[in-house]
Amino acid sequence: MTTKRVVIVGASRGIGKALVENFASREEFEVVALSRNLGKMKTDFGILPSVKCFEFDLENDVRVQAEKLFSSIGKIDYLINNAGFLVNKPFEEITSQELQKSYQINLFGVFETVQAIIPFLNPENSHIVNISSMGGFQGSMKFSGLSAYSTSKAALCSFTELFSEEYKASTIAMNCLCLGSVQTEMLSEAFPGYQAPLNPKQVSEYISDFTINAHKFMKGKIIPLSLTNP
Numbered sequence: 001m002t003t004k005r006v007v008i009v010g011a012s013r014g015i016g017k018a019l020v021e022n023f024a025s026r027e028e029f030e031v032v033a034l035s036r037n038l039g040k041m042k043t044d045f046g047i048l049p050s051v052k053c054f055e056f057d058l059e060n061d062v063r064v065q066a067e068k069l070f071s072s073i074g075k076i077d078y079l080i081n082n083a084g085f086l087v088n089k090p091f092e093e094i095t096s097q098e099l100q101k102s103y104q105i106n107l108f109g110v111f112e113t114v115q116a117i118i119p120f121l122n123p124e125n126s127h128i129v130n131i132s133s134m135g136g137f138q139g140s141m142k143f144s145g146l147s148a149y150s151t152s153k154a155a156l157c158s159f160t161e162l163f164s165e166e167y168k169a170s171t172i173a174m175n176c177l178c179l180g181s182v183q184t185e186m187l188s189e190a191f192p193g194y195q196a197p198l199n200p201k202q203v204s205e206y207i208s209d210f211t212i213n214a215h216k217f218m219k220g221k222i223i224p225l226s227l228t229n230p
């Protein structure tokens, strides 16, 4: 059986952690788990033989860090850009540092990770999945306090379309999933007491199947994954 390699950015908790566990349970996968918290990943994933953990910071010299890392791990089949940063504050109170950080982690870091990974993708077929939010999906319900977060996630959707146009003749596919609420630390910190209809394990099952299969049917698509209406 051929081994497939999946890189998951933002793997230390929440949906990313569930994604690592999901792929690790599939016999044919090697998982590369990335986040700032190497110690936690080693503790949580240390017993999973197919998982390799590396420290990776989307706020720090991303392209250089990523090139060094990707050149050391072999051909990559799948990349999931799952890391995210959410600030929930009234518009006028959002600081320039919070705005910068939102865009750095949710857009610029993804942009540079993708620039760095291209030479190391499987030349026969590869799929990059960006994890955006329903808040960044045009026409969806919007929430007060999320102007920095949701605009940066909308930009990630737009990046998916623009990248896909530029790479339409290539074997590299990119798609974007806009998630509705999922019960994670990010959600509890931003909206204490709110109960989401889905947990990370449920969502990770969908995302992993989508990562493995969707590029056979679509490229450059922005897909809402939500139980709310609209």
Ligand SMILES: NC(=O)c1ccc[n+]([C@@H]2O[C@H](COP(=O)([O-])OP(=O)(O)OC[C@H]3O[C@@H](n4cnc5c(N)ncnc54)[C@H](OP(=O)(O)O)[C@@H]3O)[C@@H](O)[C@H]2O)c1
Binding pocket: 009, 010, 011, 012, 013, 014, 015, 016, 017, 034, 035, 036, 037, 038, 056, 057, 058, 059, 081, 082, 083, 084, 085, 086, 105, 131, 132, 133, 134, 178, 179, 180, 181, 182, 183, 184, 185, 186, 187, 196
């Ligand atoms: N939960 C929801 O309701 C929801 C809804 C819509 C969209 N989403 C999106 O889904 C994704 C996962 O969300 P989640 O709820 O699981 O979030 P989470 O619990 O906050 O986890 C975020 C992950 O991103 C990593 N991360 C944060 N800053 C980073 C940085 N500078 N460099 C590298 N990694 C970094 C964190 O790891 P370290 O701290 O170890 O670096 C962590 O593993 C995010 O993109 C989020 O925007 C979530």
